Amino acid sequence: MKAFKAIAAAALILGCVTTAHAHGGVRFGFAFGFPVYPAPYYYPPPVYYPPAVVTVPAPVYVESAPAQVVQQQPEQFWYYCPDSKTYYPYVQKCAAPWQRVAPRPPGS
Helix, strand or coil, rough: HHHHHHHHHHHHHHHHHHHHHHHHCCCCCCCCCCCCCCCCCCCCCCCCCCCCCCCCCCCCCEEEEEECCCCCCCCCCCCEECCCCCEEECCCCCCCCCEEEECCCCCC
């Protein structure tokens, strides 16, 4: 009877060690017979997470103001009548041809 207990204890310890080594843990339980291979270890089902939602902000377009076109003011001239020694529009008619002259500020 002592031999049976010793063999049973050795089988139990050997079964625990091989099971612990194969599955990374110690298991205790009752079984009938002697397992030829370790019991299969079932992994938990995979966890599926929904795909991450990535939002990219829409590009912002800034329209710049159109380039300032430098408009040259048309050249301004005064028209001088040498006969009456006056300027247009003070005199509407001149017997001699009108002369274009550069404008002068008042009082000069």
